[in-house]
Amino acid sequence: MGINITNFLSSKSKNKKMIEFQDLDHIDGVSISTVSANLYKDPRDDLVMFYFRDGANFASIYTQSKIISENIKWNIRQKVKKISSLIVNTRNANCFTGIQGYKSMEKIAQLISEKLTEKQKEDEDHPKKIKSKEVIFGCTGTIGEVFPEEKILNKISELVDKIKYTQNKYIWMKAALGIMTTDTQPKMAMEECLIGSSKIKIFGIAKGSGMIQPNMATTLGYIFTDADISNDLLKKLLKKNIFNTFNAITCDGDTSTNDMVSLFSTGKIKHPKINNINDEKLKEFDIALNKVLLNLAKRIVSDGEGASKIITVKVCNCKNENEAKKIAFSISNSPLVKTAIAGEDPNWGRIIMAIGKAGVPIDIDKLSIDFGNLNIIHNGTMNINYNETEVAEYMKSHDIAINVNINKGSKDFTAYTMDLTKKYIEINSDYRS
Amino acid sequence: MGINITNFLSSKSKNKKMIEFQDLDHIDGVSISTVSANLYKDPRDDLVMFYFRDGANFASIYTQSKIISENIKWNIRQKVKKISSLIVNTRNANCFTGIQGYKSMEKIAQLISEKLTEKQKEDEDHPKKIKSKEVIFGCTGTIGEVFPEEKILNKISELVDKIKYTQNKYIWMKAALGIMTTDTQPKMAMEECLIGSSKIKIFGIAKGSGMIQPNMATTLGYIFTDADISNDLLKKLLKKNIFNTFNAITCDGDTSTNDMVSLFSTGKIKHPKINNINDEKLKEFDIALNKVLLNLAKRIVSDGEGASKIITVKVCNCKNENEAKKIAFSISNSPLVKTAIAGEDPNWGRIIMAIGKAGVPIDIDKLSIDFGNLNIIHNGTMNINYNETEVAEYMKSHDIAINVNINKGSKDFTAYTMDLTKKYIEINSDYRS
Numbered sequence: 001m002g003i004n005i006t007n008f009l010s011s012k013s014k015n016k017k018m019i020e021f022q023d024l025d026h027i028d029g030v031s032i033s034t035v036s037a038n039l040y041k042d043p044r045d046d047l048v049m050f051y052f053r054d055g056a057n058f059a060s061i062y063t064q065s066k067i068i069s070e071n072i073k074w075n076i077r078q079k080v081k082k083i084s085s086l087i088v089n090t091r092n093a094n095c096f097t098g099i100q101g102y103k104s105m106e107k108i109a110q111l112i113s114e115k116l117t118e119k120q121k122e123d124e125d126h127p128k129k130i131k132s133k134e135v136i137f138g139c140t141g142t143i144g145e146v147f148p149e150e151k152i153l154n155k156i157s158e159l160v161d162k163i164k165y166t167q168n169k170y171i172w173m174k175a176a177l178g179i180m181t182t183d184t185q186p187k188m189a190m191e192e193c194l195i196g197s198s199k200i201k202i203f204g205i206a207k208g209s210g211m212i213q214p215n216m217a218t219t220l221g222y223i224f225t226d227a228d229i230s231n232d233l234l235k236k237l238l239k240k241n242i243f244n245t246f247n248a249i250t251c252d253g254d255t256s257t258n259d260m261v262s263l264f265s266t267g268k269i270k271h272p273k274i275n276n277i278n279d280e281k282l283k284e285f286d287i288a289l290n291k292v293l294l295n296l297a298k299r300i301v302s303d304g305e306g307a308s309k310i311i312t313v314k315v316c317n318c319k320n321e322n323e324a325k326k327i328a329f330s331i332s333n334s335p336l337v338k339t340a341i342a343g344e345d346p347n348w349g350r351i352i353m354a355i356g357k358a359g360v361p362i363d364i365d366k367l368s369i370d371f372g373n374l375n376i377i378h379n380g381t382m383n384i385n386y387n388e389t390e391v392a393e394y395m396k397s398h399d400i401a402i403n404v405n406i407n408k409g410s411k412d413f414t415a416y417t418m419d420l421t422k423k424y425i426e427i428n429s430d431y432r433s
Numbered sequence: 434m435g436i437n438i439t440n441f442l443s444s445k446s447k448n449k450k451m452i453e454f455q456d457l458d459h460i461d462g463v464s465i466s467t468v469s470a471n472l473y474k475d476p477r478d479d480l481v482m483f484y485f486r487d488g489a490n491f492a493s494i495y496t497q498s499k500i501i502s503e504n505i506k507w508n509i510r511q512k513v514k515k516i517s518s519l520i521v522n523t524r525n526a527n528c529f530t531g532i533q534g535y536k537s538m539e540k541i542a543q544l545i546s547e548k549l550t551e552k553q554k555e556d557e558d559h560p561k562k563i564k565s566k567e568v569i570f571g572c573t574g575t576i577g578e579v580f581p582e583e584k585i586l587n588k589i590s591e592l593v594d595k596i597k598y599t600q601n602k603y604i605w606m607k608a609a610l611g612i613m614t615t616d617t618q619p620k621m622a623m624e625e626c627l628i629g630s631s632k633i634k635i636f637g638i639a640k641g642s643g644m645i646q647p648n649m650a651t652t653l654g655y656i657f658t659d660a661d662i663s664n665d666l667l668k669k670l671l672k673k674n675i676f677n678t679f680n681a682i683t684c685d686g687d688t689s690t691n692d693m694v695s696l697f698s699t700g701k702i703k704h705p706k707i708n709n710i711n712d713e714k715l716k717e718f719d720i721a722l723n724k725v726l727l728n729l730a731k732r733i734v735s736d737g738e739g740a741s742k743i744i745t746v747k748v749c750n751c752k753n754e755n756e757a758k759k760i761a762f763s764i765s766n767s768p769l770v771k772t773a774i775a776g777e778d779p780n781w782g783r784i785i786m787a788i789g790k791a792g793v794p795i796d797i798d799k800l801s802i803d804f805g806n807l808n809i810i811h812n813g814t815m816n817i818n819y820n821e822t823e824v825a826e827y828m829k830s831h832d833i834a835i836n837v838n839i840n841k842g843s844k845d846f847t848a849y850t851m852d853l854t855k856k857y858i859e860i861n862s863d864y865r866s
Contacts, residue, residue, distance in 0.1 A: 066788070066789045066790075066792060067788060096785050098814055143782025143786060257789050335768070335861070349577040352500055352529050353576060356500030356501070358499070360499060364529075420858060422858045424768070428768070429775045429777075
């Protein structure tokens with residue numbers, strides 16, 4: 001199984017960006033199918049179905065925007081214990097589409113439940129009736145355009161027909177490709193861990209490369225495990241691990257109306273029962289889940305619109321985590337910092353500016369700033385060995401690490417972002433055409 | 434006197450950007466001189482002296498950044514009733530320059546006070562001794578570089594020698610040019626008004642085209658009047674009128690360590706005494722001051738780094754002004770909104786996104802959005818007459834007006850910004866070279 005990943009992800013060298021993928025194979029209880037519903041003008045897959053033959057426990061975290069898409073409204077209203085299907089379309093966000101957009105969700109969920117019920121009858125020993133409320137949706141794309149209900153309805157039969165009960169790396173790749181919008185790379189990650197003595201898989205895919213200022217959730221992220229974990233525990237695990245992964249990345253400070261990260265558990269692997277979030281047996285799973293989420297989150301940043309460099313901003317020794325996060329995001333969201341880095345300019349004055357504007361009281365005499373291993377500012381004054389040529393050389397790296405030490409406490413936060421390039425403007429001034 | 438200004442400033446037509454300047458002439462009690470201290474590699478003026486022969490009452494509002502420049506520290510510490518001189522240099526922000534940067538202020542203020550005292554002896558009937566604490570500083574440029582104390586000290590004699598007691602439009606233009614950094618246009622504005630039956634002038638100059646997210650003050654703005662107004666009243670007037678002018682503009686959401694807006698009153702025109710901020714006699718002055726500040730603020734936005742269009746975002750009928758401001762800035766600071774406008778794309782979905790992420794509770798059914806006079810969204814649904822071709826045509830205008838009606842109260846806020854273009858990236862990724 002290939003587990004080489006980008007330099008950024010492994011942080012090993014300073015060479016050029018090079019994405020390698022982990023090979024996701026089969027995860028018991030999850031089926032995937034993809035089609036083109038012709039939502040784009042090209043024949044790419046744009047509609048992806050995840051089918052949980054025996055249902056899945058699940059938890060989701062949604063956008064904190066005050067305006068949310070119709071599919072998220074739908075998802076929130078379905079109070080079921082197990083989910084049968086997640087269906088994701090691109091090109092249209094189904095946001096600001098009003099009652100019509102919501103009704104489309106109803107109709108599509110209805111048709112999916114009928115078709116899946118038929119499939120259960122044909123394939124299974126113990127067929128069960130699938131209800132429309134067991135179907136949830138992810139939508140991403142342009143806001144405010146009429147939702148392409150017909151195009152999607154027309155493809156449901158094909159999606160269901162294509163379902164196979166054993167998955168391989170190609171179908172995961174197709175799923176990751178099928179949920180992309182302006183992404184240039186599909187995003188997949190996996191980890192294995194033990195619960196008791198049972199080997200557990202955690203697979204994840206994600207999309208997103210703009211509108212990425214996370215507030216709880218960001219973009220689309222779907223995580224699947226064959227462990228058997230309750231809805232309540234899934235929610236707690238997701239919330240806990242989103243904080244320093246999907247919620248630690250920013251591309252442009254914008255937040256989508258459609259952000260959604262979900263965690264599905266098929267329960268196909270038998271293992272000792274987990275009773276609560278502090279259960280020792282959950283420890284490895286917790287760590288592995290964080291790794292999958294962080295891996296996906298970094299892939300999103302690394303594919304940030306127009307990104308030529310990826311930037312890790314670590315703010316250390318603050319009074320509390322919230323202050324560390326404020327400063328880290330103030331730096332990560334500053335267009336002036338991000339353009340300087342695009343220009344490979346060691347303009348640390350802009351880091352100072354961004355620290356200052358974060359609104360957190362700073363003791364300048366204690367402030368230290370490093371670029372990578374190069375110390376620039378030590379206790380509020382420039383390092384006597386500061387060598388601009390050396391720092392300028394460092395700025396040519398693909399992975400830029402900015403370390404800020406506030407020296408006022410013991411709490412850290414690390415944010416991940418990318419530089420701001422002309423390419424970002426190009427992509428975003430011409431998105432819909 | 435030329436009072437034609439840009440289309441944006443007059444909001445009369447949709448034609449291309451065209452800056453015209455008001456002619457500032459003489460304002461009694463203010464002298465200006467400018468030199469090149471060779472702070473840049475070219476021979477442009479980069480050091481500007483304002484000299485108040487008989488002193489001036491004054492008030493300043495400074496950056497809210499938690500890291501402030503050494504000159505602002507100096508200014509804050511000088512507790513005097515009248516100011517004798519304001520000196521402004523570009524190219525170096527004197528920020529993060531430590532004790533050395535502060536000592537430079539001391540030395541330069543000392544030399545200025547000596548030279549001005551000599552000049553007073555030569556020129557005046559009643560010479561007076563000028564103290565170094567009567568000198569304040571504006572600095573703008575790169576953060577963290579050693580302050581060019583020697584270069585500036587060497588030019589003080591020349592600056593003082595050049596002082597003339599009558600000013601004209603050319604010297605105001607030179608002053609406005611001399612304080613520029615990445616600005617492409619000098620920024621000047623003027624108004625006249627009455628206090629009682631006395632004609633009063635208010636002249637202003639400003640600089641700034643990046644790092645412009647105002648928090649109280651932004652960039653450099655210097656306003657001069659020949660009225661006789663106390664320091665306390667100047668402060669109240671400035672604070673009140675900054676709110677919907679300099680604090681209503683944003684270019685990139687960044688805030689400088691050096692922001693400074695000052696109001697100087699020479700008291701050369703005799704008029705009835707003003708006792709408090711609510712004095713009826715102050716009404717015209719108050720309005721005129723707001724006009725000068727707004728005129729300058731709009732000029733800053735209109736010259737925003739890389740701006741090809743200027744955008745007025747009016748958010749109406751909110752529960753309170755703070756909510757209106759939050760939404761207006763959320764739209765104005767959104768890179769996705771600003772790149773869409775650069776691309777002349779009527780992508781109103783991004784306006785929806787930006788409204789949503791502002792965090793203010795919204796009643797979608799009451800929301801209306803207009804681009805210029807074209808209604809897009811009415812009471813939460815798309816206007817049945819919406820014609821994308823027509824709106825796309827409107828997006829070609831140089832001045833874009835976005836009007837958002839929240840319909841939940843009676844409070845408005847208008848923010849001013851520009852589009853986000855490749856040129857912005859170009860300027861900022863290559864600022865120091």
